[in-house]
Amino acid sequence: MDMFNDVLSWILLTLGGLAVLIGGIGALRMPDLYTRMHAASVTDSLGAILVIFGIMLQAGLSLATIKLAAILLFLLLTSPTSSNALASAALLAGTRPLDDADPDEREDAS
Amino acid sequence: MTDSAPRAPRPLLRAAVLTAFLVAAWLLWSGLYKPLLLGLGVFSCALTVYLLQRMGYFSSSAFPFRYSPRLLGFWGWLGKEIVLSSIEVTRHVLAPKVEVSPRTVRLDVADLNTVDQALLGNSITLTPGTLTLDVHEGRILVHALTKEGADALKEGEMQRRVRALRSR
Numbered sequence: 001m002d003m004f005n006d007v008l009s010w011i012l013l014t015l016g017g018l019a020v021l022i023g024g025i026g027a028l029r030m031p032d033l034y035t036r037m038h039a040a041s042v043t044d045s046l047g048a049i050l051v052i053f054g055i056m057l058q059a060g061l062s063l064a065t066i067k068l069a070a071i072l073l074f075l076l077l078t079s080p081t082s083s084n085a086l087a088s089a090a091l092l093a094g095t096r097p098l099d100d101a102d103p104d105e106r107e108d109a110s
Numbered sequence: 111m112t113d114s115a116p117r118a119p120r121p122l123l124r125a126a127v128l129t130a131f132l133v134a135a136w137l138l139w140s141g142l143y144k145p146l147l148l149g150l151g152v153f154s155c156a157l158t159v160y161l162l163q164r165m166g167y168f169s170s171s172a173f174p175f176r177y178s179p180r181l182l183g184f185w186g187w188l189g190k191e192i193v194l195s196s197i198e199v200t201r202h203v204l205a206p207k208v209e210v211s212p213r214t215v216r217l218d219v220a221d222l223n224t225v226d227q228a229l230l231g232n233s234i235t236l237t238p239g240t241l242t243l244d245v246h247e248g249r250i251l252v253h254a255l256t257k258e259g260a261d262a263l264k265e266g267e268m269q270r271r272v273r274a275l276r277s278r
Contacts, residue, residue: 019196026203034241035212038255039203041238046196049189067139080235080242087235087243087253097243097253100211 009057016050023047033090034097037083044079048072121168128168129159180275187271191237199238199255211257215264220248222269223276230272234263 019042026039052072059065091097136151137143162168202210219227231242231250239259244251254260 019200022200022203026199029203029208030210031208032212034243034253035210035255037241038199038239038253041235041241042196042199042203045192045236045238049192063139063141076236077232080232083235084231084242087241091243097214098212099214100257101213 005057005060009054012050012054012057016047016052016054019043019047019050032098033095034087037087041079041083044083045076048075048079124168125159125163128162129155132158176278177275184271184275188233188236191268195237195239195259198259202255210255212253212255213257213260214243214251214253215260217250217252217263217266217269218248219245219250219269222273226272226276229275230269233268233272 023040023043026042027036030036030039049072052068052075056065056068059068132155133151136155140147140151202208217230219230222230227245227248227250231245234240234250234252235242239255240263241253242250243253252260252263254263
């Protein structure tokens with residue numbers, strides 16, 4: 001059982017690390033601010049979830065696990081808030097998002 | 111928030127229950143009973159309750175009781191969506207040539223309570239590939255990485271699920 005927990009926890013931690021890495025690569029490769037934010041949110045959401053679940057398995061059934069669950073909850077509540085702040089600040093400052101839609105079915109961002 | 115939510119009965123009782131919950135959480139989680147930490151705990155609890163009171167939390171029933179268990183179900187579904195759309199975004203990130211079709215769409219959410227609008231906006235942002243740009247007068251402005259992402263959002267499953275949280 002311990003062995004199983006350890007293996008599962010390492011799988012989760014490794015996948016979480018990969019998600020963080022992919023978010024970083026995406027932030028470099030994407031063409032504009034908003035698409036970069038999409039890539040970076042892989043780090044924010046999936047990366048955080050996998051890493052924290054991985055640590056929870058290491059901590060076992062203890063108070064630490066409950067604290068980790070609370071940390072995850074707070075992270076998942078605050079990270080979209082900061083993303084929204086960044087996105088709407090960029091929009092207000094006049095950074096237009098790239099738009100691939102046909103001009104006649106475009107829904108303008110202004 | 112107070113505009114659409116009905117007035118809640120017994121605001122004092124609600125405040126008292128929340129205070130008890132906060133105090134218990136502080137005591138359990140710190141596990142240290144030094145005067146400094148207890149003092150900080152009293153301060154934090156009092157500040158939290160004061161801020162919530164100023165927000166009108168106790169006098170409006172923005173969160174009916176049936177909300178909480180349903181929220182857990184919604185989180186499970188949202189977790190699944192986060193995994194699926196992360197895989198989708200990863201595919202675009204690691205593709206030899208980055209081929210995205212970014213676009214902006216509007217969602218009409220005027221029928222949702224403002225708390226639910228915030229929940230929906232945050233859920234959209236939390237899902238990789240879609241990003242809430244603005245919530246204004248019952249409309250959410252969303253930026254999507256791909257046409258598929260935008261179409262899935264307009265199809266409206268997330269909106270339906272958020273609306274179902276509050277329905278009787």
